[in-house]
Amino acid sequence: MQSRVALVTGGTGGIGTSIVQRLAKLGHKVATNYRDEAKGRAWQAQMKDQGYDVAIAHGDVASPEHAEALVREVERQIGPVDILVNNAGITRDTTFHRMTPQQWTDVIDTNLNSCFNVTRPVIEGMRERKWGRIVQISSINGQKGQYGQANYAAAKAGMHGFTISLAQENAKFGITVNTVSPGYIATDMVMAVPEEVRNKIIAQIPTGRLGSPEEIAYAVGFFIPDEAGWITGANLSANGGQYMGW
Ligand code: CAA
Ligand code: NAP
Numbered sequence: 001m002q003s004r005v006a007l008v009t010g011g012t013g014g015i016g017t018s019i020v021q022r023l024a025k026l027g028h029k030v031a032t033n034y035r036d037e038a039k040g041r042a043w044q045a046q047m048k049d050q051g052y053d054v055a056i057a058h059g060d061v062a063s064p065e066h067a068e069a070l071v072r073e074v075e076r077q078i079g080p081v082d083i084l085v086n087n088a089g090i091t092r093d094t095t096f097h098r099m100t101p102q103q104w105t106d107v108i109d110t111n112l113n114s115c116f117n118v119t120r121p122v123i124e125g126m127r128e129r130k131w132g133r134i135v136q137i138s139s140i141n142g143q144k145g146q147y148g149q150a151n152y153a154a155a156k157a158g159m160h161g162f163t164i165s166l167a168q169e170n171a172k173f174g175i176t177v178n179t180v181s182p183g184y185i186a187t188d189m190v191m192a193v194p195e196e197v198r199n200k201i202i203a204q205i206p207t208g209r210l211g212s213p214e215e216i217a218y219a220v221g222f223f224i225p226d227e228a229g230w231i232t233g234a235n236l237s238a239n240g241g242q243y244m245g246w
Contacts, residue, residue, distance in 0.1 A: 001225060004133075005079045006030045007071070009061050009118055010088030011054070012043040014187025015137065018213035019085055022221045024052050028083060031055035031074040061088045062109040067117035080129065081122045085220060086115045086159070087137040091189055096150040104151045111155035115162050123170070132175035133224050136163050137216070140183040140239045156181075160235055167233035176232040180219045183239025186210040206241035 006023045010016040011032025023030050032054060034040025040056050047054045055077045059070030074081060089111045092103040115136060126132030141149050142156025160179045167177040184190050184201055190210060193201070202210060219238045223231060237243065 001027055004028045004082035004224075005074075006083035006085065007074050007081045007118070007122070008032050008085040008087055009114065011056075012040060013087075014189065015182065015185060015213045015216050016087045017043075017047075018217035019087060019137075019220050020047070020054055021050075021052055022214070022217035023083065023085075023224070024054070026221055026224060028224075029055070029078045031057060031078055031081075033057055033059040033061065033070050033088070035060055061086075061114035061118055062106075064117045064120075067114070068121045071118065071121040080125045082126065082129070082131060083133040083135075083224060084119060084122050085135045085137065086118060088114055089137065089155075089189075091149070091152050091192070093148040093152070093193075095148055099151060107151035108155050108158075111152065112158045112162070115159055119162075119166070123166075123175075126175050127170065127173040130174040132170070132173070133228075134163075134166065134175065134177040135220050135223055136160065136177075136179045137220075138163075138179045138181045138235070140181055140237065140243050143181055143235075143237070143245065144243045163235070164233045171232055174229070176223060176229060178223045178232060179235040180216060180223075181235055181237045181239065182211060182216045182219075183237075183242045184210050185213055185216060187213060204242060205239075209240065211238065211240055 006028045008019050011020040020030050044056050057073035059066040136159040138159045139156040141153050145153050163177050163179045219236050
């Protein structure tokens with residue numbers, strides 16, 4: 001298998017770290033972004049101790065200028081990006097009648113506009129080189145909606161609309177574009193949900209537990225090899241059976 005260059009946004013987070021490690025284990029050179037340099041360098045050192053050499057570069061994916069600079073810096077460090085995983089994301093949960101414009105905008109900018117911001121500077125190179133893999137990390141809550149997440153569900157559903165349009169435009173250039181929609185995974189994001197509410201959610205998951213970041217990374221890895229070249233515009237649910245529609 002050919003070694004490629006991968007950029008995973010939000011690679012320092014719970015799911016992102018596992019995606020970075022999975023792509024590295026598949027033989028690829030991997031990079032991610034940081035916003036806080038000290039935090040980024042500490043994470044990089046931790047990865048190094050575990051045997052993973054990960055390139056890091058500064059960038060807030062909610063900003064088109066930062067995203068462009070991030071991509072150029074990754075290219076400078078490890079080469080043109082062949083694999084992009086749009087994983088960075090946040091929640092600002094609250095019922096809609098209480099939601100502020102800032103809570104709406106922050107979530108749309110970070111989770112959805114980021115897909116434009118980071119994909120735009122990599123797509124032309126992928127088209128020229130006639131090979132690419134783009135994976136959006138959406139969510140079960142973009143598929144089914146969620147009480148308290150009008151902002152997040154709108155962004156996550158929008159990510160799959162982005163996937164299926166890009167998939168059509170780029171199929172003839174050897175580029176596949178797919179979505180992974182995780183259910184509730186044991187990371188800081190889910191641990192921020194009040195315990196009582198979280199326990200009620202876990203009770204609705206047929207597997208009876210939260211998912212692990214490694215289980216999402218496995219789903220992402222599925223889309224990467226040459227053998228997956230016929231799979232484009234797909235949405236892969238990885239949610240312990242909590243939602244089986246769409
Ligand atoms: N369905 C129906 N009613 C619900 C409900 C639900 N899912 N959740 C809450 N309610 C009701 C409550 O029963 C309560 O009703 P009463 O006033 O009649 O008692 C009312 O809404 C208020 O509930 P809370 O006390 O919880 O209200 P709050 O304002 O403190 O918090 C909330 C509201 C922010 C939505 C909170 O319930 C919450 O955090 N819910 C979890 C949201 C969630 O699942 N977020 C996912 C985060 S992880 C993630 O996003 C990753 C991913 O992709 C999966
Ligand atoms: P997490 O642990 O909170 O990690 C989020 C990552 O995104 C961090 O590295 C964070 O970096 C980065 N990030 C946030 N805002 C950013 C910005 N503006 N620019 C650049 N990077 C930014 O969350 P997670 O649980 O791993 O979630 C990863 C993705 O999976 C998200 O898109 C999330 O919506 C999705 N998802 C999660 C679950 C779940 O149950 N956990 C389920 C479905 C989907 P900083 O350290 O700089 O903040």
